[in-house]
Amino acid sequence: MRIHRGWPSGPPTSSGRALTIGNFDGVHRGHQAMLALLKNEARHRDLPACVLTFEPHPRDFFARRAGQPDAAPARIATLRDKLGELSRCGIDEVFVVRFDERFAAQPPEDFVRDVLVAGLGARYVLVGDDFRYGARRAGTYDMLDAAGAQRGFDVARMMSYEVHGLRVSSSAVREALSRGDLTQAAALLGRPYAISGRVVRGRQLGRELGFRTLNLQFGHPRPAAHGIFVVRVTGLGPRPLPGVASLGVRPTIEDAGRVLLETHCLQWPEDLGLESAYGRCVRVELLHKLHDERRYASLEALQAGIAQDRDDALAWWARQV
Secondary structure (H helix, E strand, C coil), X not given: CEEEECCCCCCCCCCCEEEEECCCCCCCHHHHHHHHHHHXXXXXXXXXXXXXXXXXXXXXXXXXXXXXXXXXXXXXXXXXXXXXXXXXXXXXXXXXXXXCHHHHCCCHHHHHHHHHHHHCCEEEEEEECCCCECXXXXXXXXXXXXXXXXHCCEEEEECCCEEXXXXXXXXXXXXXXXXXXXXXXXXXXXXXXXXXXXXXXXXXXXXXXXXXXXXXXXXXXXXXXXXXXXXXXECCCCCCXXXXXXXXXXXXXXXXXXXXXXXXXXXXXXXXXXXXXXXCEEEEEEEEEEECCCCCCCHHHHHHHHHHHHHHHHHHHHHCC
């Protein structure tokens, strides 16, 4: 899969592109159904299947502009994980466009002319049932369909996707993660909820407390999930490893707003050593929530709390056998 930051450097491909547009936070089962339809249409038209997505999330941009950053939705996936899931869905190209003041101010007709036609060479555009575009979200599906007929690209709309009578959406995934319902989140996502990234060096306090951790940066101040979780780790060896993890701002240590996923593997590989995990790309699946983050009165209390979390995680794993 080719990833473009912004627009491609050259003119659109001669054959054009099959395209869908959206934030794709979480790449849930509704997104997957849309991407499968896009791939099918692209194959029949002999076009590459492409996604136009945005960073930051448009609602992040508008919330900051209004001086209300907490009004933006919590983030399900990092950009790394979103791109990874788009690749697994078989997408050929992704265009990650910065959503800024200039982009937000485009009238609908300019978006069609400059972005879809001149920028991307769209020949087929697939959108969701709630798709709007252009400044003040003035562009509608009917307007896009009429513009396509005029400018030579087909437009299609996919209606909502349901699982057990529930409309699958990023909002529904966020709600499930917020209340710690990892089973519901997995049903909506079609896979366990996971965060991946390269292991970075932390303060090594966990090692001092007797619980070495793998630290991953989340990269967004408001993750959709937060708390202490039973997890499964891949990327450290031939088999997944059971673990317990904290996702949040570490209120006992710093509470500085920097979000970290700190994972303690219950079975540390003997051949890994203390240092060789740094820089490795690992994937951490969140399987069961134990409790919310807690602020402990001392490091001794924190150490006891981590030990209890480890024991609770071990008990959960024992029940799965």
